[in-house]
Amino acid sequence: MTAPLGAPLLEARDVTVRAGGRDIVRNVSIEVRTGEIVGLVGPNGAGKSTLLRALAGARHVSGDVRLIGTPMGAVDRRTRARLVAVVEQLPEAPPAMTVRELVALGRFPHLGLLRRQSAHDQNVIEGALRRAGCDAFADRLLGTLSGGERRRVFIARALAQEARLLLLDEPSANLDAEAQAMLFELLRAVATEGAGILVVVHDLTSAAASCDRLVLLRQGSVLAAGPPHDVVTAEHVLAAYGPHVSVFEHPTSGIPIVIPTAAAR
Numbered sequence: 001m002t003a004p005l006g007a008p009l010l011e012a013r014d015v016t017v018r019a020g021g022r023d024i025v026r027n028v029s030i031e032v033r034t035g036e037i038v039g040l041v042g043p044n045g046a047g048k049s050t051l052l053r054a055l056a057g058a059r060h061v062s063g064d065v066r067l068i069g070t071p072m073g074a075v076d077r078r079t080r081a082r083l084v085a086v087v088e089q090l091p092e093a094p095p096a097m098t099v100r101e102l103v104a105l106g107r108f109p110h111l112g113l114l115r116r117q118s119a120h121d122q123n124v125i126e127g128a129l130r131r132a133g134c135d136a137f138a139d140r141l142l143g144t145l146s147g148g149e150r151r152r153v154f155i156a157r158a159l160a161q162e163a164r165l166l167l168l169d170e171p172s173a174n175l176d177a178e179a180q181a182m183l184f185e186l187l188r189a190v191a192t193e194g195a196g197i198l199v200v201v202h203d204l205t206s207a208a209a210s211c212d213r214l215v216l217l218r219q220g221s222v223l224a225a226g227p228p229h230d231v232v233t234a235e236h237v238l239a240a241y242g243p244h245v246s247v248f249e250h251p252t253s254g255i256p257i258v259i260p261t262a263a264a265r
Contacts, residue, residue: 006033006034006035007033007034007068008031008032008033008066008068008069009032009033009034009067009068009164009165009196010030010031010032010055010065010066010067010165010196010198011031011064011065011066011069012028012029012030012031012055012063012064012065012066013029013063013064013065014027014028014029014062014063014064015027015028015029015030015051015054015055015061015062015063015064015065016028016061016062016063017047017050017051017054017060017061018062019050023220024047024050024220025047025050025051025054025061025217025220025221026220026221027063027221028047028051028063028215028217028220028221028222029222030051030055030198030215030222030225032165032196032197032198033196034164034191034194034195034196035191035192035194035195035196036191036196036197036212036213037184037187037188037191037197037199037210037211037212038196038197038198038199038211038212038213038214038215039199039200039201039207039210039211039213039214039215040052040198040199040200040201040214040215040217041200041201041202041204041207041214041215041216041217041231042216042217042218042223042240043218043240043241045219046217046218046219046220046240047217047219047220048169048200048217049089049169049170049200050220051217052086052167052169052198052200053088053169055167055198056084056086056167057072057080057084067080067083067084067165068083068164078109081108081109081161082109082110082161082162082163083163083164083165084163084164084165084166084167085106085157085158085159085161085163085165085166085167086158086166086167086168087151087154087155087157087158087166087167087168087169087171088154088169089169089170089173089200091150091154093142093143093145093150093153093154094142095141095142095143096141096142096143097141097142098138098139098140098141098142099129099134099137099138099139099140099141099142099145099153099156100125100129100138100139102142102153102154102157103125103128103129103134103138103153103156103157103160104117104121104125104160105157105160106125106128106156106157106158106159106160106161106162107121107124107125107160107161109161110162124160124162125160127159128156128157128159128160129156131156131159131186131189132152132153132155132156132159132186133152133179133182134149134152134153134156137149146174147173147174148174148175148176148179151171151172151173151174151175152179152183155168155171155183155186159190163195164194164195164196165195165196165197165198166187166190166195166196166197166198166199167198167199168187168197168198168199168200169199169200170200170201170202171183171199172184172201172202172203172206173202180206184206184209184210187199187210188210199211203258204232204237204256204258205255205256205257205258205259207228207232208228208229208231208232208255208256208257208258209228209253209255211228212227213225213226213227213228213231214226214227214228214231214232215231216231216232216236216240217240218239218240223236223239223240224236228255228256229254229256232247232256232258233247233256234246234247237258243261244260244261245258245259245260245261246258246259246260246261
């Protein structure tokens, strides 16, 4: 299954996710194309992580979800594992496993049970470690890493998977400003190489600066979707977050900046 640059990788129409007898996500439509980064934003409890897990196939949904034009349910697990890489918000990190061993698991969909790693596989693993900034501690045990370091390791595993579609749940959490900038530079490079990326981003300013399009959720539904300037507006931010944040435009870049209202006084 292949898709040319700019073609839809993921298409979701009228997706609803129920849990505990209620709709957590309601009638959400979203599309991710090759070469772009789409940001899922919204306040806590808006349904961002639930939607991401549902689109990854981890939860039952109603609606139509397609992967490169094929209904998600018709894509076998092995093919899906080659095409879609998922980085959870709080991924399990086996403490006795080394960083390199975990990143090598990203090659499993390409190897199966019996095939050993080839020189190409090893090169992909080392390249993923280097690109995610994990090569300096590749032989350390996962149990010795900080939260930010663990995040980078799981991103490296996703890179080693060589998936066309990356679904990332707040990958910039626990990273300082420089590390966040480097992460989004990496995601931009991966998108430029032909992948599509759907990423949950907590910080609206970071999302506006780093994503091609945004989908703003409020109480499980889409409040706004489109280019960052059309989504991160005073009207939309007020409706989603309330009156305690303000939106400004950066004087040189024009990027929307969202800050607490108290900080603007």
